[in-house]
Amino acid sequence: SQKIEQNSEALNIQEGKTATLTCNYTNYSPAYLQWYRQDPGRGPVFLLLIRENEKEKRKERLKVTFDTTLKQSLFHITASQPADSATYLCALVDGSSNTGKLIFGQGTTLQVKP
Amino acid sequence: DAGVIQSPRHEVTEMGQEVTLRCKPISGHDYLFWYRQTMMRGLELLIYFNNNVPIDDSGMPEDRFSAKMPNASFSTLKIQPSEPRDSAVYFCASTWGGIRSGQFFGPGTRLTVL
Numbered sequence: 001s002q003k004i005e006q007n008s009e010a011l012n013i014q015e016g017k018t019a020t021l022t023c024n025y026t027n028y029s030p031a032y033l034q035w036y037r038q039d040p041g042r043g044p045v046f047l048l049l050i051r052e053n054e055k056e057k058r059k060e061r062l063k064v065t066f067d068t069t070l071k072q073s074l075f076h077i078t079a080s081q082p083a084d085s086a087t088y089l090c091a092l093v094d095g096s097s098n099t100g101k102l103i104f105g106q107g108t109t110l111q112v113k114p
Numbered sequence: 115d116a117g118v119i120q121s122p123r124h125e126v127t128e129m130g131q132e133v134t135l136r137c138k139p140i141s142g143h144d145y146l147f148w149y150r151q152t153m154m155r156g157l158e159l160l161i162y163f164n165n166n167v168p169i170d171d172s173g174m175p176e177d178r179f180s181a182k183m184p185n186a187s188f189s190t191l192k193i194q195p196s197e198p199r200d201s202a203v204y205f206c207a208s209t210w211g212g213i214r215s216g217q218f219f220g221p222g223t224r225l226t227v228l
Contacts, residue, residue: 031214032214034216042221042222043118043205043207043219043220043221043222044157044205044217044219045219046216046217046218047216049214049215049216089157093214101159101162101170101172101173102147102159102217103159104156104157104158105156106156107156
């Protein structure tokens with residue numbers, strides 16, 4: 001069956017450290033993978049998009065990697081701050097889909113302690 | 115830019131009643147998406163439109179759900195009759211340039227069906 005898996009356990013790290021979140025997928029052939037941030041009571045906010053032929057993408061303190069062999073994307077936040085505390089969602093567009101709809105993982109909650 | 119606007123923000127209704135959720139996408143965006151988010155199932159795509167035309171409605175749970183987009187600046191999601199299991203947060207999102215672009219989400223409507 002098709003699955004997108006993100007670590008369901010909250011990730012707790014100390015301010016200033018690098019946070020690394022994982023997104024694994026099964027039985028998809030994603031053409032694109034996206035990462036979103038969601039704060040409690042609010043809608044998701046788009047952060048980064050990476051294509052299947054890209055290994056890495058950066059934006060300020062954020063870095064995303066995409067390994068189609070491992071079927072995995074890693075999302076890094078360097079020099080983390082308490083304001084980075086939120087739930088982070090990965091989402092993919094299945095390349096085999098005719099309509100290319102976006103499918104979301106359940107999200108991982110990050111807590112950055114001062 | 116006002117962002118995606120949704121109304122109402124909260125809706126409490128009784129089982130069997132009709133519920134209408136409203137969305138105004140960002141001006142100039144040609145794709146509009148309706149999602150539902152619950153703790154159990156996460157964020158699920160219900161339906162999406164391109165240039166006001168429904169493209170993929172495979173996520174609409176059953177015939178009690180219907181969505182329309184009469185023009186580029188307005189969409190509705192209707193549930194008739196509503197049931198307690200419809201209780202969730204419903205998000206509207208919009209984007210331009212294709213379904214492989216990052217999506218801009220509204221604040222959501224929290225629906226409670228008693």
